Amino acid sequence: MVAAWPGMGHVGVGAVGYLKEMLGAVEVGSLDLPELFDLPGVFVEKGLAQLPRFPESKFYIWRNDQTDSDLVFFLGESQPSRKGYDYAAKVLEVAQGLEVKRIYTCAAAPAAIRHKQKPRILAVANNPDSLGFLKQHQVILMGDGSISGMNGLLLGVAAERNIEAVCLLGQLPYYTVTIPNPRSSKAVLEVLCKMMDIDVDMSNMDALIKDSDDEIEQLVKSSEQMEEMMGSMPSESQHSALEASDKVKTIEDEIKSRRHIEQLFKQTERDRSTVAELKAELDRLDLFKEYEDRFLGLFKKGNQ
16 A cells, blocks of 8 residues: 655655556545544635535555556545544554555655755665565665654554555755655655556656756746855945845745745645645745635535
């Protein structure tokens, strides 16, 4: 089984969601656990307040015609607001009922790399026997540290049930943790597919990487041009230029933030797995009130 929840850079859900779509996995069930999630408010339609729906947590299955080992997918639209351990236990109950033998989760590992640099993949296992399996692949065994959220917690709860589990973490630059990183998702997916002996067309992922690179390049270029201009000025002129630079940077940041918000809204309209990332970004930028009606509109009952 491969499982993912929203996290930094959209790395895990980006990789697992892409694999699910490319293989044509079929939905087979979901977890109904509203008591573990908080709703952000209500949406209003023609003066009437209505509750939004709760985040969905769904299972999918892909039947492998080449071997007798099928693949289960689990995708959560949002991290649970409370009782993560209980949530993980429910996921694992279903996995055991489906006779899952090994579980993979995927996450992000922020690092001091550039955005066009090929990300390395870190890996963590939940039992000593799995370390040998990891060493057979091009991954770096993670040393001391932690993995936040369900992508990490599931490993620990699985260990209690004697279920083998592995987490693959794709590196991504520190300065891109708040935006989707398809390059990191692809790097994770390549290792994941090798581990499971599955061949998947990555051409659509390559197109996403190009679009992401173009946008980041524009932002980096603007920043470098400003730094060069500052470096060539005499010291007595730098103070006034610094003030101008701050104003330009403020405008650039505003444009970047608004553009990112629009991207997240479009992604969330197609795939609810980015809803937590969208809400966190709106809160971080103190823009939730401005976008509240539009955000809550995503959760209208019956809105697919």
